[in-house]
Amino acid sequence: MTRHAIITGASRGIGRAIALGLAGRxxxxxxxxxxxxxxxxKQTAEEVRGLGRRCVTILGDVSKLDDCRGVAAEAVSGLGHVDVLVNNAGxxxxxMIEDLTPEIWDQTMAVNGRGVFQMTQALLPHLKERRYGRxxxxxxxxxxTGGPGQSHYAASKSAVVGFTRVSSMEFxxxxxxxxxxxxxxxxxxxxxxxLRDPERVAHFEKVTDLHRLGQPEDVVGPVAFFASDDSAFVTGQALNVDGGIFYS
Ligand SMILES: NC(=O)c1ccc[n+]([C@@H]2O[C@H](COP(=O)([O-])OP(=O)(O)OC[C@H]3O[C@@H](n4cnc5c(N)ncnc54)[C@H](O)[C@@H]3O)[C@@H](O)[C@H]2O)c1
Structure with missing residues (x-):
C-alpha cells in the first residue's frame, strides 16, 4: 500500500535523503x-518523481503557525491524505554562551522547537480522524551531549525529545x-x-565506533522504520543514529 508523507526542510541534506529514501520505499x-x-x-521533487512517486512541493517557514497550517492543508489536498510527518527542518x-543573543536563542527555538510543535498540531486533526499516523x-x-557553541541548539533538540515523549502519550x-x-x-x-577543521574531522572519526562520519543516507533507514508499520508497537523513543559516538 502506498503511504503518504510530509517532510519538512526537504530540499537538501538529511531531508532530501529521507525524501529519496521514502520514495524508494x-x-x-x-x-x-x-x-x-x-x-x-523543486530539484529534489523532480528526483522523487523520477523514482515513479507523486510529489508536491509546499513552501513555508515552520516557525510560522500559519505556514504550518498551510503546509498540512496543502499536503492533504495535494496527496489526498497524509500518513506520516517527518519534522526535519532545523x-x-x-x-558561545558569552556571545549568544536573545535573537539567536529565539530563532533557534522557533524553528527547531516550535516548528515541530506547530507542524504536529497542524496535522493532528487529520491523523486523529484517520486513526493512523507516524x-x-x-x-x-x-x-x-551538545558541544561548545551549541547550547541553544542542544536546548532546542532536548525540547524535541521531550515533545516526542509527551506526543506519544497524548496520541x-x-x-x-x-x-x-x-x-x-x-x-x-x-x-x-x-567539520571545517581537519583536526575536528579526525577527532570525530576517532571517537565514533564505526570510525567514520555519517552521510545523510545513514539517517534514512531508522526514519523509514519509524515511518512504517514495522514499528507499530514502538512509540515515544529517541534513537541515536551516530555510528556509536555517544557512548564511546
Ligand atoms: N548534519 C548534522 O550533523 C545533524 C546532526 C544532528 C541533527 N541534525 C538535524 O537534521 C535536520 C536536517 O539537518 P541537515 O544537516 O540536513 O541541515 P541542512 O542545513 O543541510 O538542511 C536543513 C533544511 O531545513 C530547511 N529549513 C531551515 N529553516 C526552516 C524553516 N524555518 N522552515 C522550513 N525549512 C527550514 C533548510 O532550508 C534546509 O533545507 C535538522 O533538524 C538538524 O538539526 C543534523
Missing part, C-alpha cells in the same frame, strides 16, 4: 522548505506513534559547522 511525498530554497526543493547558528522528529546527538490512543532520531555528525551543509 513506495511513499508519495509532500516536500516543504523555505522560499529561499525553492529551486533546490537550523544551527554557532555561538510522526518522526529529527532531534540530534546535541540533545544528549497513542488515536493509533499515532511518535518517535525521534538523534543523528550524530552527518556531512551536510549544517554538519560542516563541525
Amino acid at each position: 513506495d511513499y508519495d511525498l509532500a516536500l516543504n522548505d523555505i522560499a529561499a530554497q525553492d529551486a533546490a526543493l 537550523i544551527l547558528r554557532i555561538a 510522526i518522526v522528529n529529527i532531534a540530534s546527538l546535541a540533545a544528549r 497513542g490512543q488515536y493509533g499515532i506513534t511518535v518517535n525521534a532520531v538523534c543523528p550524530g555528525i552527518i556531512v551536510t551543509e549544517m554538519g560542516m559547522n563541525n
Whole structure:
C-alpha cells in the first residue's frame, strides 16, 4: 500500500535523503522548505518523481503557525491524505554562551522547537480522524551531549525529545506513534559547522565506533522504520543514529 508523507526542510541534506529514501520505499511525498530554497526543493521533487512517486512541493517557514497550517492543508489536498510527518527542518547558528543573543536563542527555538510543535498540531486533526499516523522528529546527538557553541541548539533538540515523549502519550490512543532520531555528525551543509577543521574531522572519526562520519543516507533507514508499520508497537523513543559516538 502506498503511504503518504510530509517532510519538512526537504530540499537538501538529511531531508532530501529521507525524501529519496521514502520514495524508494513506495511513499508519495509532500516536500516543504523555505522560499529561499525553492529551486533546490523543486530539484529534489523532480528526483522523487523520477523514482515513479507523486510529489508536491509546499513552501513555508515552520516557525510560522500559519505556514504550518498551510503546509498540512496543502499536503492533504495535494496527496489526498497524509500518513506520516517527518519534522526535519532545523537550523544551527554557532555561538558561545558569552556571545549568544536573545535573537539567536529565539530563532533557534522557533524553528527547531516550535516548528515541530506547530507542524504536529497542524496535522493532528487529520491523523486523529484517520486513526493512523507516524510522526518522526529529527532531534540530534546535541540533545544528549551538545558541544561548545551549541547550547541553544542542544536546548532546542532536548525540547524535541521531550515533545516526542509527551506526543506519544497524548496520541497513542488515536493509533499515532511518535518517535525521534538523534543523528550524530552527518556531512551536510549544517554538519560542516563541525567539520571545517581537519583536526575536528579526525577527532570525530576517532571517537565514533564505526570510525567514520555519517552521510545523510545513514539517517534514512531508522526514519523509514519509524515511518512504517514495522514499528507499530514502538512509540515515544529517541534513537541515536551516530555510528556509536555517544557512548564511546
Ligand atoms: N548534519 C548534522 O550533523 C545533524 C546532526 C544532528 C541533527 N541534525 C538535524 O537534521 C535536520 C536536517 O539537518 P541537515 O544537516 O540536513 O541541515 P541542512 O542545513 O543541510 O538542511 C536543513 C533544511 O531545513 C530547511 N529549513 C531551515 N529553516 C526552516 C524553516 N524555518 N522552515 C522550513 N525549512 C527550514 C533548510 O532550508 C534546509 O533545507 C535538522 O533538524 C538538524 O538539526 C543534523
